Amino acid sequence: MEEWKKSVLIGVILLVLAIIFAILRTGFNIWIILIIILAVVDIIFGLLRKKKGV
Known part of the structure; x- marks a missing residue:
């Protein structure tokens, strides 16, 4: 599998897990x-790698 994929x-898995934990804990903590921030940054860097072809 390619690095960007x-x-x-x-990133998507982290995002889904964070949302599930937030629902289970009935709220967000730090x-x-x-x-969630890490997941979004990971997705952005993955898409940038795809765009650059690295």
């Missing part, structure tokens, strides 16, 4: 927010 896939 791995990056986007991991760790869930950090995981």
Whole structure:
């Protein structure tokens, strides 16, 4: 699997898990927010790698 696909896939998985944990805990805390930020950054970098062809 290409690196950009791995990056986007991991970002999506992190995002889904963070949302599930937020629902289970009935609220957001700093760790869930950090995981969401990390997931979004990972997805963005994956898409940038695809665009550059790296």
